[in-house]
Amino acid sequence: MIATDGRNVVLAPAASDKSFGITTYDAAGPMGTGDLLDFRFNYTIPASIPLLDKTTGVVTNVPASGQTLTILAVYVDQPTMGIAAFDTSKTPIQIP
Secondary structure (H helix, E strand, C coil): CEECCCCEECCCCCCCCCCCCCCEECCCCCECCCCECCEECCCCCCCEEEEECCCCCCEEEEECCCCEEECEEEEECCCCCCCEEEEECCCCEECC
16 A cells, blocks of 8 residues: 555565565455455554655654555466466545
């Protein structure tokens, strides 16, 4: 997720790329167009959001209220000879 100022929401604080949220397998996932959508990522917006400046590496906590976030989703099922897809949200998330 990307804030309007270009900083990324920290989804995995201990990861090498803190802005990537790793999915988990969900056998009960719905059927998509031609394939089962059996991986998911859950995220609950906290009161304070850690935002990462990828240029400097600095993480700053900001109040969630008033933030607008754009979703960028990337799917890769295996590193070689697999499927890769990405999508962005047409409507950003506006946190009241």
